[in-house]
Amino acid sequence: MIPPARPDLGPEEIAAVTEVLNSGMIAGGRRVAELEDRWADFCGVKHAIALANGTVALMSIFAGLGLGPGDEVITVSHTFNATVSSILFTGASPVFVDIEPDTYLMDAGRIEAAITPRTRAICPVSLFGLVADMDAIQAIADRHGLTVVEDACQAHGAQYRGRRAGSFGYAAFSLYGTKNMTTGEGGFVTTVDDRLADWIRLYRNQGMRERYHHEILGYNFRMTDIAAAIGLVQLDKLERNTARRQEIARRYDEAFADLPVILPTWPEGRTHVFHQYTLGVGPTRDQIVADMKTAGVICGIYYPIPCHRQAYVLELGLEADLPNTDAAAASSMSLPMYPGLTEAEQSQVIEALRTSILANTASTGKLS
Numbered sequence: 001m002i003p004p005a006r007p008d009l010g011p012e013e014i015a016a017v018t019e020v021l022n023s024g025m026i027a028g029g030r031r032v033a034e035l036e037d038r039w040a041d042f043c044g045v046k047h048a049i050a051l052a053n054g055t056v057a058l059m060s061i062f063a064g065l066g067l068g069p070g071d072e073v074i075t076v077s078h079t080f081n082a083t084v085s086s087i088l089f090t091g092a093s094p095v096f097v098d099i100e101p102d103t104y105l106m107d108a109g110r111i112e113a114a115i116t117p118r119t120r121a122i123c124p125v126s127l128f129g130l131v132a133d134m135d136a137i138q139a140i141a142d143r144h145g146l147t148v149v150e151d152a153c154q155a156h157g158a159q160y161r162g163r164r165a166g167s168f169g170y171a172a173f174s175l176y177g178t179k180n181m182t183t184g185e186g187g188f189v190t191t192v193d194d195r196l197a198d199w200i201r202l203y204r205n206q207g208m209r210e211r212y213h214h215e216i217l218g219y220n221f222r223m224t225d226i227a228a229a230i231g232l233v234q235l236d237k238l239e240r241n242t243a244r245r246q247e248i249a250r251r252y253d254e255a256f257a258d259l260p261v262i263l264p265t266w267p268e269g270r271t272h273v274f275h276q277y278t279l280g281v282g283p284t285r286d287q288i289v290a291d292m293k294t295a296g297v298i299c300g301i302y303y304p305i306p307c308h309r310q311a312y313v314l315e316l317g318l319e320a321d322l323p324n325t326d327a328a329a330a331s332s333m334s335l336p337m338y339p340g341l342t343e344a345e346q347s348q349v350i351e352a353l354r355t356s357i358l359a360n361t362a363s364t365g366k367l368s
């Protein structure tokens, strides 16, 4: 079976982990700080703070901005659950706006209608490896005195008008095992805000600057040195692995150019890092995914139930009318995408998708 994702881990990561284990400093050593410095440099931002995962990175930003009950954060529903749960963690409420049908990203044109006197922040998600329209979003935020928090969990190294994902002010990254860069579990906050950076460093460490002096209510959201050692090697590989993802994407684009499917798109001035290669394939999506599995290819569906339709969100009475989000949930699928995908494996994916699409469109020539 060809999996949807596979981390690129090899002898360098094994050597780096072995060195940490042999050193005896498996937590609280120098590697976390080294990874933070290098990630801040890579993103072109003043502060990077390494954390236990991307969810706590988002939670820490929203908590550090002082969000609480009665506050609202404008975000999208076509995202991983943690974007929404991290807002709710603070007691604030998510307010959902729809996505653009072609990029799957927050539609900046819908933000102003969602702003109320309670709105404090806007949280666009740089989904699948593509940064949302940050200039348009920031301009709206500036007009209304709001903070923009980028969920960059899927966008390591992506660029928007020459700037990296994570460099716009406040951002969270995930280093989970399937991400473009991984430490198994892990995350970063990147920020230009000295006060927030200092606060999150305390917050992740039980509120302590000095041992057993708890200045603020904090928790243990720290990254281990074992994870950071893997992260340093992964960062060395990131640009090469991104180039490989882009090469795989180009081959998919060419192979499917004549099919009645919607290929990934990205506006000029942005660099897509293809965390996912996501296609719109119409109402027979589930049949196509099943056909692919029969042909030995596991595809992903991100995300089959949008956040605003999840049971716990419905219970909160958070209503939203999001036709583009619902359409994406029903008709998109993602193909295997990872640097180690071989030419032969990719040929198998291409052949399987072409066969299934042509069979599913045999009578009409169309998917919808």
Ligand SMILES: Cc1ncc(COP(=O)(O)O)c(C=O)c1O
Pocket (backbone or CB within 6 Å): 053, 054, 055, 056, 079, 080, 082, 083, 125, 151, 153, 154, 173, 174, 175, 176, 185, 186, 187
């Ligand atoms: C868009 C998005 N936000 C947040 C997260 C949460 O990150 P983590 O799984 O590291 O907690 C993820 C990762 O799965 C994600 O894809």
